[in-house]
Amino acid sequence: MNKPAWPVVGHDWAVEILSRSVANGRVSHAYLFSGPPQIGKTTLGKVLAQAVNCSGEAPPCGVCSSCRRISAGTHPDVRIIQAEGTSIKIDQIRDLQREAALSPVEGRRRVYIIRQIELATTEAANCLLKTLEEPPARVILILTTSDRDVLLPTIVSRCQVLSLHPLPIERVQAVLIERGVEEQQAHLLARLSAGRLGWALDVVKDPKTLQRRQQRLDEMTALSSKGRTERFAYVAELSRNPDEARQTLDLWLSWWRDLLLLLSGSSVEITNLDRAAELEKASCHYILSQVHSTIIALREAAWQLEHNANPRLVLENLMLHWPSG
Ligand SMILES: [Zn+2]
Numbered sequence: 001m002n003k004p005a006w007p008v009v010g011h012d013w014a015v016e017i018l019s020r021s022v023a024n025g026r027v028s029h030a031y032l033f034s035g036p037p038q039i040g041k042t043t044l045g046k047v048l049a050q051a052v053n054c055s056g057e058a059p060p061c062g063v064c065s066s067c068r069r070i071s072a073g074t075h076p077d078v079r080i081i082q083a084e085g086t087s088i089k090i091d092q093i094r095d096l097q098r099e100a101a102l103s104p105v106e107g108r109r110r111v112y113i114i115r116q117i118e119l120a121t122t123e124a125a126n127c128l129l130k131t132l133e134e135p136p137a138r139v140i141l142i143l144t145t146s147d148r149d150v151l152l153p154t155i156v157s158r159c160q161v162l163s164l165h166p167l168p169i170e171r172v173q174a175v176l177i178e179r180g181v182e183e184q185q186a187h188l189l190a191r192l193s194a195g196r197l198g199w200a201l202d203v204v205k206d207p208k209t210l211q212r213r214q215q216r217l218d219e220m221t222a223l224s225s226k227g228r229t230e231r232f233a234y235v236a237e238l239s240r241n242p243d244e245a246r247q248t249l250d251l252w253l254s255w256w257r258d259l260l261l262l263l264s265g266s267s268v269e270i271t272n273l274d275r276a277a278e279l280e281k282a283s284c285h286y287i288l289s290q291v292h293s294t295i296i297a298l299r300e301a302a303w304q305l306e307h308n309a310n311p312r313l314v315l316e317n318l319m320l321h322w323p324s325g
Contacts (some may be wrong), residue, residue: 010167030133035164038198053107077107166195235315
């Protein structure tokens with residue numbers, strides 16, 4: 001079979017499964033796309049919505065009125081639902097159900113992409129379950145999640161699950177170069193993205209993400225020479241935004257992993273290529289056991305944050321064990 005011409009980077013096997021279902025008229029009524037954030041789950045969902053509603057000859061053609069409006073987010077039969085504030089609420093699911101009971105306005109199928117379904121409240125998830133159990137005709141639900149383990153098993157079992165993975169770094173780099181990013185920068189961004197193309201493209205669009213990253217790393221290296229009071233003041237501020245705190249811990253973890261690579265003489269390329277000189281210097285100031293225990297402490301803190309521990313307590317505890325450079 002020829003590789004289907006879907007405008008999706010990577011996830012070739014998933015595209016093949018989906019395009020075959022579309023061609024055979026056997027599209028499932030519910031999908032769950034799982035995988036890390038910003039690897040293209042929603043994009044794949046939108047392309048599937050195009051494929052089932054396209055009026056061109058080779059769906060998704062990308063140029064017919066349906067395809068164009070779906071990609072612009074203005075098609076009346078294709079909706080993206082996501083958390084309002086910190087959760088997906090039962091009213092959002094009820095609205096979906098009311099609308100899904102009606103025939104499509106103009107397309108062949110109504111498609112609802114519900115992003116980060118793990119953020120649904122228990123009431124919302126239970127309410128959605130009813131739709132999954134008795135799906136209205138001509139409706140496709142596409143749920144996405146980066147945390148499949150926390151979903152109700154009854155939701156997962158009623159969906160066709162496609163587990164998507166980050167792209168190879170080289171693939172991300174090639175796409176960035178195609179889009180005009182200079183080669184060295186493309187290499188750095190591809191490494192930092194860990195294969196999450198969406199993240200890399202966001203950074204190209206909005207360089208502030210990269211500036212924030214620099215700032216958080218600078219703050220981290222400064223922590224080593226600070227006393228307890230200053231460290232606690234810093235994490236008090238950071239803990240106000242749990243999302244930001246989680247991302248910051250991931251970032252710090254990547255820096256310490258790089259340091260571990262250098263100290264252990266590994267030939268694996270570091271991630272934070274633009275901080276190579278600083279890491280090189282740090283490798284003279286820390287011993288292997290310190291780096292190792294810092295990585296363990298960071299992992300533990302990240303795990304606790306993910307499991308809803310009090311961010312301030314978690315970060316304060318981390319600071320108590322933070323190594324002095
Ligand atoms: Zn089309």
